[in-house]
Amino acid sequence: MTYLALLLSVLFATLPLHPPAELFASGMAAAEAGETARALELLEAAAAQEPDNLRYGAEYRQVAIAAERYDRSIRFFKRMAKRYPDSADVRLNWGYAYVDKVPAAGAVTQVILANTALNRFSEALERDETWLGLYTRGNSYIYWPTIFDRAKLGIADLERAVELGEQGEPKGYHAHAYAALGDGWWRLGDLEKARAAWQAGIDRVGADEAPYLAERLALDGEELDAYLDATYAIGNRVGTDLRELWAEGAQP
Numbered sequence: 001m002t003y004l005a006l007l008l009s010v011l012f013a014t015l016p017l018h019p020p021a022e023l024f025a026s027g028m029a030a031a032e033a034g035e036t037a038r039a040l041e042l043l044e045a046a047a048a049q050e051p052d053n054l055r056y057g058a059e060y061r062q063v064a065i066a067a068e069r070y071d072r073s074i075r076f077f078k079r080m081a082k083r084y085p086d087s088a089d090v091r092l093n094w095g096y097a098y099v100d101k102v103p104a105a106g107a108v109t110q111v112i113l114a115n116t117a118l119n120r121f122s123e124a125l126e127r128d129e130t131w132l133g134l135y136t137r138g139n140s141y142i143y144w145p146t147i148f149d150r151a152k153l154g155i156a157d158l159e160r161a162v163e164l165g166e167q168g169e170p171k172g173y174h175a176h177a178y179a180a181l182g183d184g185w186w187r188l189g190d191l192e193k194a195r196a197a198w199q200a201g202i203d204r205v206g207a208d209e210a211p212y213l214a215e216r217l218a219l220d221g222e223e224l225d226a227y228l229d230a231t232y233a234i235g236n237r238v239g240t241d242l243r244e245l246w247a248e249g250a251q252p
Helices: 003-017 020-032 036-049 054-068 072-083 088-104 107-128 131-143 153-166 172-187 191-205 209-216 221-231 243-247
Strands: none
Touching: 003 088, 003 153, 020 036, 020 054, 036 054, 036 072, 054 072, 054 088, 054 243, 072 088, 088 131, 088 221, 107 131, 131 153, 131 172, 153 172, 172 191, 172 209, 191 209, 209 221
16 A cells, blocks of 8 residues: 555544534634645545535635646546445536646647546536536636537537526526626627627626626627637636635525
């Protein structure tokens, strides 16, 4: 047994002694105090006990991003996926971990990372079709330049995400699906459908909840193209902290 395997076996063996909520709180406190190594250990321990707690995994990834421990995060969720093969949420966080590394990688590796993330998101949706999973994969497709012909796939996911979002109470974060849906139509050169999607998002959640939709609607021609080209520039760090969901009462 390697040292790493031995260390992990000891860690997992001792997990039941500490409630995951306690481990999570301690991990967040350690991160706030700048104790990165300790924070990563504690948050990994919390996430390992509750694989379907998206928040635990998401906050762990933010600490890993700050410490530029991208590979550690990817490896951790890979182990989690083996341990919990039926968990859609583990697959989502695993995919996000690849997205997190994109800004730190070279051009060729960025493409590999982005494609691998898409595979993880698809695996998550195979296990559970959720608004977040559909939005995440759909939005990821929209990031690919038009030459890859993935905008149509993204639009299909995002239309389904919008459909699911409209079945319940409006949430501010639902507006992101409308934004990405319109951006997908922009990719295909259909500005009429793009503007209809952005306006539908405002109608659903309100302009105050989604200023980025109003920004899109206020632009046209080269200004709109420049705005969206900058939004989808290769190497941008994509926000994957999911904190907007917790702020609006979504269950981890």
